[in-house]
Structures are given as C-alpha cells and as structure tokens.
Amino acid sequence: MNNAVKRKLIQIAAFGFTNSHIGNFAGGKLYTGKWKQFCNPGLNCYSCPAATLACPIGAMQAVAGSMQYNFSFYVVGFLLAVGVLLGRFVCGWLCPFGLVQELLYKIPSRKYRLRKLFTYMKYGILVVFVFVLPIAATNYMGMGKPAFCQYICPSGTLFGGIPMTAAHPELRTATGFLFGLKISILILTILACVFIFRFFCKTLCPLGAIYGLLNKISIYHLEVDRQSCIKCGQCAHTCKMDVDPTTAPNSAECIRCGACAASCPKQAIRLGFTSLGPVQK
Amino acid sequence: MTTMQPLKYKKRTLLQCTVLLISALMIAHGVSRGELETVWNKAVNICLECIGLG
Numbered sequence: 664m665n666n667a668v669k670r671k672l673i674q675i676a677a678f679g680f681t682n683s684h685i686g687n688f689a690g691g692k693l694y695t696g697k698w699k700q701f702c703n704p705g706l707n708c709y710s711c712p713a714a715t716l717a718c719p720i721g722a723m724q725a726v727a728g729s730m731q732y733n734f735s736f737y738v739v740g741f742l743l744a745v746g747v748l749l750g751r752f753v754c755g756w757l758c759p760f761g762l763v764q765e766l767l768y769k770i771p772s773r774k775y776r777l778r779k780l781f782t783y784m785k786y787g788i789l790v791v792f793v794f795v796l797p798i799a800a801t802n803y804m805g806m807g808k809p810a811f812c813q814y815i816c817p818s819g820t821l822f823g824g825i826p827m828t829a830a831h832p833e834l835r836t837a838t839g840f841l842f843g844l845k846i847s848i849l850i851l852t853i854l855a856c857v858f859i860f861r862f863f864c865k866t867l868c869p870l871g872a873i874y875g876l877l878n879k880i881s882i883y884h885l886e887v888d889r890q891s892c893i894k895c896g897q898c899a900h901t902c903k904m905d906v907d908p909t910t911a912p913n914s915a916e917c918i919r920c921g922a923c924a925a926s927c928p929k930q931a932i933r934l935g936f937t938s939l940g941p942v943q944k
Numbered sequence: 945m946t947t948m949q950p951l952k953y954k955k956r957t958l959l960q961c962t963v964l965l966i967s968a969l970m971i972a973h974g975v976s977r978g979e980l981e982t983v984w985n986k987a988v989n990i991c992l993e994c995i996g997l998g
Contacts, residue, residue, distance in 0.1 A: 693987075693988055693989070693990065694988075695988040697984070699983075699984050699987040699988050700980040700981070700983050700984035700987070702983070708991075708994055709986070709987035709991065709994070710990055710991045710994040710995050714987075717983050717984075717986070717987040718987075718994075721986070721987075721991065721994060722983045722986065722987065725982065725983060725986035725987075725991075726974075726979050726982050726983060729982050731978075731982065732977075732979065732982070735974060735979055736970040736971070736973045736974035736977075736979065737970070737971055737973075737974025737975055737979040737980065737983070738974070738979070738983070739970055739974075740966075740967040740968070740969070740970025740971035740972075740973075740974060741967070741971055743963055743966065743967035743970065744964060744967035744968065744971065747960055747963045747964055747967065748964075808993050808998060809991070809993050809994065812991065812993050812994040813993035813994070813996075813998055816994065819991075819994040819995060819996075820995070820996055823991070823994050823995045824994070824995035824996045824997075827990060827995050828995065828997075834990075834995070834997060837992075837997045838996070838997060839997075841996050841997065841998070842995075842996040842997060844996070845996035846996070877963075880956060880959050880960055880963065881960075882960055938953065
C-alpha cells in the first residue's frame with residue numbers, strides 16, 4: 664500500500680472515530696458521554712452532533728473564559744504533549760477538517776500557491792482570538808466568550824452550526840448577523856480550499872499554529888540524508904504545503920504527509936520517531 | 945551520513961524531554977483542579993458561540 668492511500672485510510676478512520684455518533688444528526692442532539700471531557704488532537708467542533716471528543720481550541724477558550732479559571736493547564740498541557748510527540752503529523756493524518764479540505768482540493772480547477780506572508784496570519788489569530796479575547800473580553804460575571812469559535816471557525820459552522828440550525832427551528836429564529844458572518848467565512852474557506860491546498864490550515868488554524876511551532880522539536884520528524892540527496896528539487900516541487908524539506912525539514916508548515924519522501928528518487932528523506940543520529944566524523 | 949550536529953541532537957532530545965515533563969505536570973494540575981468537568985460541561989451542551997448564534 665503506498666503512502667498516499669495509507670494516509671487517506673488513516674484520515675478516514677480518524678474522522679470516523681471522532682464523529683462516530685452519526686445517529687444524533689437526526690434529532691440534533693449531542694453525545695453527552697464521558698469521552699467528551701477528553702480533547703481531540705485535531706480540530707473537530709464539540710457542537711457537532713456526531714462528535715465523540717472535545718475540540719481542543721474550543722475547550723481551551725471555554726476553560727480560560729470560565730468564572731473559575733483564566734488558563735487551561737489541562738488543554739495546553741495536552742496540546743504540548745501531542746505537539747512534542749507528533750507535531751503537525753496530527754494535521755496531516757488525524758484532523759477531520761484537514762480531510763474535508765483535501766477532498767475539496769480534489770475538485771478539478773486551476774490550483775494556486777499561497778504567498779508565505781499569509782501563513783503568519785494563523786499566529787495572530789491564535790494570540791488574539793484564542794488566548795487574549797476569551798480572558799480579556801469578559802462580562803460582569805468575569806466570563807469570556809470563545810472568540811475564535813464565535814467569529815471565525817468554519818469547522819464549527821459546517822459541523823455544528825448547519826446541522827444544529829437545520830434540526831432545531833428555535834435556533835433558526837436566533838440566527839442573525841453573526842451566523843451570516845460565519846456562513847460567509849465558511850463559503851470563502853470552501854472556495855479557497857478548492858484552489859489552494861489546505862487554505863484554512865495554512866492561514867487561519869490556531870491549532871496548526873501551535874503544532875507548527877512544536878514541529879521544530881517534535882519527536883516525530885523529517886530528516887534528509889545529505890549524502891544521498893542529489894538536490895533535484897523533486898521534494899519541494901511535490902510539497903503542497905510549499906515546503907522545501909532540504910532547507911527546512913522541520914518547517915512549521917510541514918504536515919508530515921510524506922509526499923516528499925515518496926517522491927524522492929534517492930530515498931534520501933525519511934519520517935519517523937527515531938533519528939538518523941548525529942553526524943559521524 | 946546525516947543531518948544533525950551532535951550538540952544540536954542532544955539539545956533537541958533534552959528539550960523534547962523537558963516539554964513532555966512540563967506537559968505531563970500541566971495535565972495533572974489541570975485535572976486535579978477540575979478542568980475536565982469544565983470541558984465536559986461545555987462540550988455536552990450546544991455551544992451557541994460555536995454554531996454562530998452566541
């Protein structure tokens with residue numbers, strides 16, 4: 664089985680596990696079992712009727728915006744642990760919304776590359792919408808709102824907002840400007856994902872920003888054997904995340920999909936938990 | 945063969961172990977002060993903000 668097929672199967676399995684309560688769509692109910700206290704490594708709205716686990720970005724904002732706490736040690740610790748173990752492997756292999764974006768990119772159309780400048784947007788969104796606003800913009804009771812979920816998250820609109828408003832007439836009556844804004848962001852994201860590979864991951868995802876920073880030190884990593892590499896540029900040409908593995912093997916943009924390793928004519932690129940080791944003199 | 949200088953390799957391993965230890969302590973502290981319940985309470989109720997109504 665080649666790497667691309669293996670990855671797609673694992674993505675589908677991860678999507679299925681994290682959204683296993685399909686029956687809840689009919690009544691617009693949520694799964695309320697104990698699994699919901701644990702975070703999903705990938706972005707998956709916990710207001711999706713099928714969701715098994717909690718969204719880590721939503722959970723982080725929920726704890727930080729609650730009356731009791733200003734910071735979530737549990738969620739940040741979880742993300743640090745997952746990030747240092749796997750880095751953006753989570754994005755490439757386990758994230759449900761990542762799979763959705765890749766399927767959208769399969770729609771035949773002209774494809775474009777994104778300017779690197781836009782990839783820095785996600786760090787601003789992480790700081791402002793995930794860390795600052797839920798803590799700083801509080802009501803008289805000291806409770807903040809999950810600003811990223813409220814104003815941006817297209818995954819929440821797709822998997823939570825649309826199914827819930829479809830199933831509950833009383834929720835439909837409450838829709839207004841905010842819902843319109845989120846639907847607009849969702850439509851723009853969907854359109855952008857058709858033309859640009861993983862547009863949301865590259866520009867908007869705060870979870871991708873966290874894992875991207877941890878990609879630099881993650882145990883699961885990418886290495887290039889400099890002696891075997893013939894600098895043909897095939898790996899950089901293949902990479903849909905616009906990374907050149909030979910110059911930036913641990914780039915914050917690399918989602919560890921393995922397409923570069925599969926394309927290398929000299930098998931000079933490898934991904935794994937163990938290292939090739941330090942330089943032999 | 946290879947890609948990493950010995951010092952960089954050792955520093956990287958040390959950094960990985962340190963971050964893992966810190967993350968384990970953070971998770972333990974968060975769980976001990978009841979954050980799991982806060983997450984569960986948020987996740988089992990319809991989050992109006994998440995679906996664009998809040």
